[in-house]
Structure formats: structure tokens, C-alpha cells
Amino acid sequence: MITVPMEDFVKKVYSCDDAPWGHLLAKTKYLLKSPPECVYLSIWNKNPREFVKSKHGDKKHMESQTVVEWKTMIREKYNPAPDEHVVHVTDNDIQATYLQNMFDPPSYCYVRDPLIKSLTANILDVGVVPITETPHYQFTQGNEQPYIDYWEKFWGRQLKDNHTPENFRKLIQCSKLQPIDVEGNQIIDGVHRTAIALSRGEERIRAHVTDS
Numbered sequence: 566m567i568t569v570p571m572e573d574f575v576k577k578v579y580s581c582d583d584a585p586w587g588h589l590l591a592k593t594k595y596l597l598k599s600p601p602e603c604v605y606l607s608i609w610n611k612n613p614r615e616f617v618k619s620k621h622g623d624k625k626h627m628e629s630q631t632v633v634e635w636k637t638m639i640r641e642k643y644n645p646a647p648d649e650h651v652v653h654v655t656d657n658d659i660q661a662t663y664l665q666n667m668f669d670p671p672s673y674c675y676v677r678d679p680l681i682k683s684l685t686a687n688i689l690d691v692g693v694v695p696i697t698e699t700p701h702y703q704f705t706q707g708n709e710q711p712y713i714d715y716w717e718k719f720w721g722r723q724l725k726d727n728h729t730p731e732n733f734r735k736l737i738q739c740s741k742l743q744p745i746d747v748e749g750n751q752i753i754d755g756v757h758r759t760a761i762a763l764s765r766g767e768e769r770i771r772a773h774v775t776d777s
Contacts, residue, residue: 571597578653581663583626583741595649605668607661613727615657617735626739627657627732658727659736659743662754666746666773678769679747686756689719693751696763701756704733705764728757737761744771 575596579589614630636654643651655661685693688700696702704712713730720729728736736757745755752759755772762770 581660627735663743677774681763681770686752689723701760705760747772747774
């Protein structure tokens with residue numbers, strides 16, 4: 566069991582949220598008086614019904630309508646007070662991956678900011694290539710067809726994530742990208758996010774890095 570101050574814990578959990586800390590503190594301040602305990606559940610959302618939502622000015626990110634309805638139902642039934650939520654749920658799979666790594670991080674994992682152009686990705690039927698040569702990066706440059714062909718060829722077999730071309734377009738609109746997972750210099754999880762960051766002119770990306 567790991568024990569940390571409740572405020573530090575809440576800040577770390579919500580660090581993947583786009584909202585300013587002042588707003589998050591207002592809606593989570595009751596947790597600071599709660600017992601220092603939590604239950605973490607990882608649930609497979611098979612029907613996310615994702616949509617892009619604007620939050621706090623021009624910031625946008627993806628949310629799941631299924632999750633919104635589910636957590637609202639639970640809160641309406643069990644909240645002890647209107648703003649004291651008995652359940653907090655991630656908005657999308659990027660946030661879910663962040664929490665999964667937080668509660669069960671890979672062994673020998675380091676947080677680093679590697680140069681994006683130094684990273685590679687394993688592309689099915691092609692092999693390991695630089696990020697600039699992936700269909701994911703071409704998609705961000707307006708050449709969508711190679712990625713669409715790639716998705717249609719491998720979806721349901723080797724490709725299991727819900728990164729349809731439409732969801733990829735939604736992800737591009739998101740203001741904040743969560744850290745990727747890298748082994749050596751190869752991207753293990755986060756090729757879409759890396760391609761988006763590079764298309765935005767960013768030179769480095771935050772990553773959880775394990776030695777190869």
C-alpha cells in the first residue's frame with residue numbers, strides 16, 4: 566500500500582484533465598476531508614459513443630456519452646450531496662491509459678521528453694519505421710487514405726483499439742495529449758498522439774520510457 570497526502574493524490578489523478586486546477590479543486594475539495602482510501606476499477610467500454618466537447622475556452626477533448634450517462638445515473642442515486650461525487654470516471658481512453666499507468670506502472674519506467682523525430686513505430690506488414698513514415702503522420706498532414714486503408718485492412722484482427730478514422734479526426738482536435746509509452750526509441754502506445762504532436766510543430770513529447 567502506498568500512502569500520500571490526499572491533495573497530492575487528487576492533483577496527480579486529475580493532472581490528465583484539461584480543466585484549470587482551481588476549477589478541479591472546487592469540485593474535489595470534499596475529497597480532502599475523506600478517508601485516504603480509493604477503489605480503482607478498469608472497465609472496458611465497448612460502446613463509447615464519443616464526441617468532442619469544448620471545455621474552458623477553446624480547449625477541446627473527447628468524451629464518452631456512455632460514460633456521461635453511466636456516472637450521472639450513479640451520482641444521482643448515491644451522492645451524499647450534489648457536489649460530493651461517489652464516482653469519478655475518465656472521459657476517454659487517453660485518460661484511462663494515464664490512470665492505468667499511474668496505478669500499475671511498467672517496471673523500470675522513466676518519464677522523459679524524447680525528440681519526436683527520433684521515435685519509431687511498428688507498422689503492420691511494413692515493420693519498424695520512423696514516425697514520419699507512418700500512415701498516422703500522413704493522416705495528420707491531410708493525406709488520409711493510407712491510414713484509412715491501413716485501418717480497414719487490419720481492424721478486428723491485429724488492430725484492436727478504437728482509433729477509427731473518425732475518432733482519429735476527433736483526437737486531432739483535442740487540446741491536450743497524454744504521455745505515450747516508449748521502449749528504447751520505439752513507440753509501444755501512442756503513435757496517433759505522437760503523429761499529432763509532430764504535426765503541431767512540437768519537437769518533443771512526454772513519454773513513459775522503459776529500457777529496451
